[in-house]
Amino acid sequence: MDPSRNNELKIIFGIPFYLWYSLLFIVPVITLLITSLFSYKNYQIVRIITFDNYLNIFTSKIFYISLMNSLTIAIIVSILTTIISFFTAYFIHTRISEKYKKFAIAAIILPLLTNYLLRAYSWSLVLSNQGVINWFLLKMGLISEPLPLLFSKFAIILGLISFLTPILVLLIYLGLSMMLRETITTSLDLGVSELKTVFKVVMPQIKKFLLIAIFLSFIISMSDYVMPAILGGGNIYTYSYNIIDTNNINNLPKASALGTILVLFITIIGLFLFRGKKNE
Amino acid sequence: MNKSKHLIEVIYKAFFVLFFCFIFSPVLVLIIFSFNVDKYPTLPWKGFTLQWYKSLLSNSLIIEPLSNSIIVGISITLICLIIGFIGANHIIRLKKRKQDIALSFSFLPALFPTLLLGITFISYLSLLSIKQGILPIIIFQSVYLAPIAIGLIYYSLRKVDSSLEQTCYDLGGNIFTYIFKILIPLIKWNLVGIGLLIFTFSWDEFMISWFVSGFNQTISIKVWTMLKTAISPEINALGTIIVLFSVGLLITAFILINKKVKKDVIA
Numbered sequence: 386m387d388p389s390r391n392n393e394l395k396i397i398f399g400i401p402f403y404l405w406y407s408l409l410f411i412v413p414v415i416t417l418l419i420t421s422l423f424s425y426k427n428y429q430i431v432r433i434i435t436f437d438n439y440l441n442i443f444t445s446k447i448f449y450i451s452l453m454n455s456l457t458i459a460i461i462v463s464i465l466t467t468i469i470s471f472f473t474a475y476f477i478h479t480r481i482s483e484k485y486k487k488f489a490i491a492a493i494i495l496p497l498l499t500n501y502l503l504r505a506y507s508w509s510l511v512l513s514n515q516g517v518i519n520w521f522l523l524k525m526g527l528i529s530e531p532l533p534l535l536f537s538k539f540a541i542i543l544g545l546i547s548f549l550t551p552i553l554v555l556l557i558y559l560g561l562s563m564m565l566r567e568t569i570t571t572s573l574d575l576g577v578s579e580l581k582t583v584f585k586v587v588m589p590q591i592k593k594f595l596l597i598a599i600f601l602s603f604i605i606s607m608s609d610y611v612m613p614a615i616l617g618g619g620n621i622y623t624y625s626y627n628i629i630d631t632n633n634i635n636n637l638p639k640a641s642a643l644g645t646i647l648v649l650f651i652t653i654i655g656l657f658l659f660r661g662k663k664n665e
Numbered sequence: 666m667n668k669s670k671h672l673i674e675v676i677y678k679a680f681f682v683l684f685f686c687f688i689f690s691p692v693l694v695l696i697i698f699s700f701n702v703d704k705y706p707t708l709p710w711k712g713f714t715l716q717w718y719k720s721l722l723s724n725s726l727i728i729e730p731l732s733n734s735i736i737v738g739i740s741i742t743l744i745c746l747i748i749g750f751i752g753a754n755h756i757i758r759l760k761k762r763k764q765d766i767a768l769s770f771s772f773l774p775a776l777f778p779t780l781l782l783g784i785t786f787i788s789y790l791s792l793l794s795i796k797q798g799i800l801p802i803i804i805f806q807s808v809y810l811a812p813i814a815i816g817l818i819y820y821s822l823r824k825v826d827s828s829l830e831q832t833c834y835d836l837g838g839n840i841f842t843y844i845f846k847i848l849i850p851l852i853k854w855n856l857v858g859i860g861l862l863i864f865t866f867s868w869d870e871f872m873i874s875w876f877v878s879g880f881n882q883t884i885s886i887k888v889w890t891m892l893k894t895a896i897s898p899e900i901n902a903l904g905t906i907i908v909l910f911s912v913g914l915l916i917t918a919f920i921l922i923n924k925k926v927k928k929d930v931i932a
Contacts, residue, residue, distance in 0.1 A: 387831070387834075390834070391758055392758075394754075394758060394840060395755060395758035395759065397840075398751050398752075398754045398755035398758065399755045401751055402748070402751050402752040402755045405748055405811075406771065409804065409805070409807070409808045410773070410774045410808050412789070413785045413786055413788070413789040413808075414785055416785070416788050416789045416792050417781075417784065417785040417788050417789075419788075419792070420788035420791070420792065430791065469684065472677075472680065473680075473681065473684050476677060476680075476681045480677070480678075480681075491919065492685065493688075494915070494919075495912060495915065496688045496689060496692060498865055498866070498869065498911055498912075498915050499692060499869070499907075499908045499911050499912065500868075500869045500871075500885065500888065500904070500907050500908065500911065501869060501871060502871055502885060502888050502889055502892065503692070503695065503888065503904040503907060503908060504691060504692065506695070506888075506892055506900070506904065507691035507692050507694055507695035507904070508691045510691070510694050510695060510698060511690070511691050511694055515705065517694055547687060547688055547691065550684070550687075550688060551688060601776070604776075604778055605778060607778075608778035608779075608780045608781060609778075609780070610780050610872065611871070611872070615892060625780050628780060628784060629780075632784065632787070637787065637788055637791055640784055641784060641788050644780075644781050644784040644785065647778075647781060648781060651778075
């Protein structure tokens with residue numbers, strides 16, 4: 386198409402698009418940063434710049450406790466989820482015939498888009514003292530008292546893994562399907578064992594996708610509130626709990642400061658994971 | 666050697682089956698319990714009933730969240746389609762390298778943790794002294810959901826023959842004739858499918874709505890308050906309805922995005 390007309394249209398479409406993007410995303414994020422520098426006194430937000438919130442946060446014990454809780458959950462969840470998702474995606478890629486792949490993918494997308502709260506809640510039906518697992522174990526005579534599965538770190542981790550695996554399977558499957566199909570068969574034909582092929586040939590090729598998978602599951606499990614609230618029952622004081630509790634007493638500036646710290650924390654981890662990736 | 670290899674294959678298959686049980690079984694348990702006579706969601710099974718559905722449907726407190734969710738869902742679908750269409754039309758006119766960068770940037774809000782988006786939006790509302798309510802839900806859900814529309818509309822625009830636009834201008838048409846007479850008719854089934862997908866997401870979205878809703882409730886917020894107060898079997902019934910509704914919308918959306926479109930656009 387004639388380039389000057391194309392250029393003109395590019396700008397005409399670009400203006401409303403960037404306006405929407407900056408007014409509703411960039412400016413609010415900056416507002417978060419600014420609000421975190423305000424203070425909260427006598428039930429009112431005082432709009433004077435101060436670093437009190439940050440001093441307050443970094444000297445409070447609860448900040449470190451909540452950060453450690455969320456960090457533990459996020460690390461365990463992101464590693465386990467990525468491993469489970471990789472092997473599931475690899476199974477679909479190598480073991481399922483072309484005809485049925487579509488159905489496998491559809492079956493993975495299906496739970497992904499059912500209500501998040503309900504998925505958390507339905508795990509509580511499975512894990513509670515009178516739930517399915519405990520009922521089964523009691524019936525089998527394997528235990529004499531119900532196991533305290535619900536309202537624990539274990540329950541939160543389980544809930545997050547079940548929420549995140551479908552997303553990551555899709556992501557890693559995308560990576561696998563962009564890889565040359567012959568690489569796996571060639572490697573196997575040369576007599577290399579499949580496990581070795583996976584680690585030495587497949588994983589390096591989809592490294593970028595695996596890193597995105599780890600990072601995505603990390604940030605979601607680090608900041609999630611629903612699973613700790615429904616499956617943790619408030620017993621595990623996560624970072625998200627800290628933010629919500631602070632916000633619930635209307636101390637928006639301090640809640641914003643906690644939010645800003647989390648944004649920076651996630652950004653640093655992202656930069657660390659994807660360091661040097663730009664040159665590739 | 667062969668035997669151990671066979672065993673590994675069997676274990677791997679078992680893992681795959683277990684994976685599906687793992688992601689599906691909780692929701693199945695929810696659906697099953699919604700038909701249980703017992704007031705508490707416990708085993709053993711006490712018998713089949715539809716009473717929780719009856720009491721749910723006669724519960725007038727469900728009407729307001731339901732209508733709010735529908736208002737939000739329809740508005741957000743239209744807004745996201747418009748922003749998505751404009752954004753995708755902008756991005757597709759950039760040079761190839763810049764297209765990738767613009768796409769990643771436009772996707773950033775969708776990857777931002779929803780808790781952080783929530784806290785970001787209330788500090789924005791507070792600074793602008795805007796009241797919380799239904800309108801802020803609509804505005805701010807669009808930040809989270811429009812990136813999905815942008816990506817998917819961009820993907821369908823890529824399938825449209827790029828020489829059509831020039832041909833349209835050569836025949837005396839302008840940008841409006843191109844958009845309304847050629848482009849939209851070509852990708853209309855795509856747009857309907859994407860719209861349904863956005864509606865499903867909006868219908869299920871909780872965190873952002875919860876932060877900016879004030880005292881208004883959407884269906885997700887209603888579920889949340891039901892979970893946080895006394896748990897009644899009605900929640901299982903409501904959950905089952907919501908899940909089946911989402912699944913129905915979703916299946917329709919995927920059929921429209923994939924099948925119908927390919928024929929129309931490639932032809």
